[in-house]
Each structure stands twice: as structure tokens, then as C-alpha cells.
Amino acid sequence: MITQTQTITEKFRPPQFYTLDQVRNHNSPGDLWMIIYNRVYDITDFAHSHPGGIEVLFDCGGVDATEAFDDVAHSDDAFNMLAPYFVGDLIPHEQIKYKKQPSHTVPSIYIENNDDTKPQKFVKSISNSKKSKSNTTSKKSKKGKKSSTPVEKLTIAILILLVIFSLILYVGVQKLKWTYHVHSS
Numbered sequence: 001m002i003t004q005t006q007t008i009t010e011k012f013r014p015p016q017f018y019t020l021d022q023v024r025n026h027n028s029p030g031d032l033w034m035i036i037y038n039r040v041y042d043i044t045d046f047a048h049s050h051p052g053g054i055e056v057l058f059d060c061g062g063v064d065a066t067e068a069f070d071d072v073a074h075s076d077d078a079f080n081m082l083a084p085y086f087v088g089d090l091i092p093h094e095q096i097k098y099k100k101q102p103s104h105t106v107p108s109i110y111i112e113n114n115d116d117t118k119p120q121k122f123v124k125s126i127s128n129s130k131k132s133k134s135n136t137t138s139k140k141s142k143k144g145k146k147s148s149t150p151v152e153k154l155t156i157a158i159l160i161l162l163v164i165f166s167l168i169l170y171v172g173v174q175k176l177k178w179t180y181h182v183h184s185s
């Protein structure tokens with residue numbers, strides 16, 4: 001898992017490529033890899049907490065699980081969960097040309113874990129996460145400072161005029177009443 005102490009770096013390390021044969025060797029419960037959209041994931045640590053059960057994952061151990069993954073129409077959350085388990089890409093000449101494009105960003109950058117004995121793991125592209133962060137911020141700020149439409153502005157102006165007019169009318173009537181009262185008494 002990614003810890004707080006790990007730093008995300010924009011420095012790309014040489015990409016790690018695996019062949020289908022290499023991935024195929026990782027097909028046991030204690031060493032479970034799978035390919036999703038030409039990316040290789042070591043999901044050994046995740047398998048036991050998979051909301052869809054562990055069995056379905058064993059069926060895809062060491063193979064391309066893209067179709068199975070897509071068939072379930074996994075949520076965005078499920079795509080996001082893949083990031084920490086990313087270990088590399090399928091070697092280019094063995095990469096599959098999927099008819100369907102991924103519905104979500106797939107992880108593409110390394111996390112520097114300062115420990116060269118462990119495989120470097122990946123998270124979503126830093127540019128993507130920055131972009132999405134700034135997108136969210138700009139969306140939020142846009143939302144916060146949402147300028148009103150001309151119709152809304154007109155409605156507000158009419159309401160204000162109505163309030164002012166009612167006040168003038170009220171004061172006028174009160175004045176008339178007072179004058180009438182003074183004159184009659």
C-alpha cells in the first residue's frame with residue numbers, strides 16, 4: 001500500500017515490461033497477478049478484500065482480466081483501487097488492441113519508495129492527478145462563485161423593486177391615515 005512517507009515523483013523510471021509468459025507464472029493465491037488494459041497488477045494483497053469475492057480473481061490469475069473486469073462494469077472506485085498494485089506494462093509487441101477503451105485513467109507513473117529491493121509501484125499519472133485536482137478546484141471555485149444568469153438577475157431586480165414599492169406604499173398609506181386622523185380629531 002502507499003504510505004504517507006512515500007513521495008510521488010515526476011521522475012519516470014525505466015518502464016517495467018512483462019511478457020504474457022512471465023505474468024502467467026503468477027497465478028497462485030499467494031502470488032496473484034493479472035493484466036487489465038495491458039497493465040500488469042500484482043493483486044496478491046488485494047484479493048482477500050475484493051468485494052466481488054476471491055474466487056473470481058483466481059480465475060483470472062496470471063492472465064488478461066480486462067474483459068472479465070469490464071463485464072462487471074466496475075465503478076470508478078474500482079479503477080482507482082488498481083493504482084497501488086500496478087507493477088508494470090505488458091511488453092509492447094504482446095499488447096492487445098482492445099475494441100473498447102478504458103472508461104477510466106489507468107495508472108502510469110512510479111512512486112519512489114526509496115527501497116530498491118522492492119518493486120517500484122505506480123499511481124495515476126501525476127499530471128492527471130494534478131489536472132484532476134485543479135479541475136476539481138476550479139470546478140469547486142466556479143461553483144462557489146457561480147455568476148447568476150440574466151433571468152436570475154432580472155428576477156432579483158424585480159423583487160427588490162417590489163419590496164421598495166411596497167415600503168413606499170405602506171409609508172404613504174400610514175401618512176394618509178395619520179393626516180386623516182389629525183384632521184378628523
Ligand code: HEM
Binds near residue numbers: 065069
Ligand atoms: C484487481 C482488480 C479488481 C479490482 C480493484 C476490483 C474491485 C472491485 C470493487 C471495488 C467492487 C465493488 C463494486 C464496484 O465498486 O465496482 C468489485 C465488485 C465485483 N468484482 Fe471486482 N475488482 C477487480 C477485479 C475483478 C475481476 C477480474 C473480476 C472478474 C470477474 C471481478 C468481479 C467482480 C464481481 C463479480 C463483483 C461484484 C459485483 C456486484 O456484486 O455487483 N473483479 N470489484
